[in-house]
Amino acid sequence: MRFLHCFVILFCITVECFAITDEVMWEQFTFNFASPGARANAMGRAFVGLADDATAAQSNPAGLVLLSRPEVSFENKTTGFASPRPAAANSLRTGETVDFGETINSPAFASFVYPTRNLRVALFRQEFLNYREEFRLEKRIVPETEVTLFQVDGDIKLKGVNYGAAAAYHFSTKLFAGFSARISQLSVESEQEREIRTGPNTRIDGNSSEFTFAIGIIYNPVRKVSFGVVYERNGKYHFEETYQRRDGGFDPAYSLVVKVPDRYAVGTAIRPTEGLTIVADIVKVEYSQLSDDFTIIFNEHSQPDDFHIKDATEIHLGAEEIFFVDSTAIAVRGGFFTNPPHRLRYSGKELAAIAAFNFGEDSSAASFTIGGGVSVSNQTQIDAAYIFSDTFNEFSASFVLRF
């Protein structure tokens, strides 16, 4: 056989998948979860220690305590993804990549906050993930072998939405706590077709909902300094993956679970002057949960433990300066955040898997953010933010109306 197909499908085993698999779509895929609010995004996505607008319902529910008036907010995002994949025939040798990923425009966040006595309640909807990609990988030659991988045409659509309610209250003027309960929904549509429909094809098409929650605390030892802590428990989403054999027949559907990583964060906000606010967060994202109980479909000589994703610790820094022109407040914001590598990696011995999953360097990338806003008479506020990143560029605009 001129083209040796190195991947063997394990038809004979009833496979229960508990996490992502060694399917080609996960090779270079990186999860990037969205943060709500143009204001927070413009400040390097550092908002855990500040959390003083309606997006606190998602980022740190304790911050809702700070809101003294009912308010409605809405945010729209346009995100252009650039997922580099080794797509050309000799790309695994040369390191050459092609950027895939589409530009998505969507309503990313909406909320309503209502303060009553010392309790604050909020209802919100947030898109935590919205990703689309179509890609074609040619018959790629595995370096130092005669092995060639299947040509693959892939199509991925991932969308995650939180529908939540949050409550927050203050124990004292210095200590606040908040809780948000959410019905989180993840929908996955993915299809990988091999060798012009003659190869083994896989397909996931479904929606899954889970109860998730976030809990947060804010402590203000003095007015000009605040600290925040938040823990976000995300869901395990259940899907079925259909598998088409090369002879055209279908195997029974496999169950598949995608665990969206949990998140811990600590942050601080400092106000050296009345108009200036400096924020910093450290966020730990347990990306390794994505590879827990990894399921092998293709690389039959490997063990599940050979596939892994590292947890990531992100650093977020940002600042906001507000000045006035007559009675209009104008805000200028900027910041950056690190995006440590969290791709699926392989530590086994199969050369094809090494070439595909260990492609490229693991380096931490910095993303930069800028933005601004206008607030008129403390009642209406419009903000915008732009994020420059290696793997995505994002423009978001949000509108807040206070009653």
Place this chain on the structure above:
Amino acid sequence: MNKVIKLATFLVLVPLFISANDLWYYSYESGMKAFHAGDLNKAEFKLSSALSAQPTQGKRIKAYGTKFIRYIPDYYLGVIYFRQGRYQEALERLQKAKNAKLVTGNEAEFEELLNYVQLAEEKLKPTQEVPSENMIVPEAIEAKQIPLVADDLYTSFKKEENITVQLNFPPVPKGTREKPEVKVTTDEAELKALVAFYSADYQRAISLLEQVVLKNVQSVKAHFYLGCSYAALALQSGKRNELQRSKEHFTIVRKLNPSYKCDSKYISPRILQLYSR
């Protein structure tokens, strides 16, 4: 899942059993509401709470997010103290507000601030000590005409209606601590009612003014202040019957004297709004 639901329920129920102090800008906003409703005691409490939590005052103080508020509790506390007859404290607060330029020339309150400062200074002149009805009048000033609490306010009414008012306290022997008995005439009752009204003691004001109205049903001023007192209580408590009483008295005022000039300087705009309806 059950644990999470229990935790969520617990966290939502906790606020029902916790009574925490308000954040400074909550206190300030509710203090301002009370001030405009004429509830001076509540306003004083709330504004003082705000000031102790947030001593930095200014025309644009950050509350949260991009929300900045005009935060000048010293000025309003000064006005409250003045209306309560606490002239020394009023003067201190008002001077502080003036020196810190919390209220400046281009603002509506600036002229009022200057007036209050001037009036408070006059009140504090040594020859113008103010006895209240609970004070024992020393023999040395028994025979003197006693200046009135809030008499700056009353001066305008005296001028308006050409009334001469004098409180005559009976002589009290040295060393006795008994409250002097005061024979209350209609004018005196009306005067005391005004003092009570401007001290935010609306119940007492109503009680005295009802006496005045019983004796002189044509007293425009008594009806006006009865309307104001009921309106102030209605704004505080939200009770409809007090609002109704307020409207009744205001209607009488309009019938008796359609061109009646009221005190638009010291009476809450919300009350005047009710009157003008």
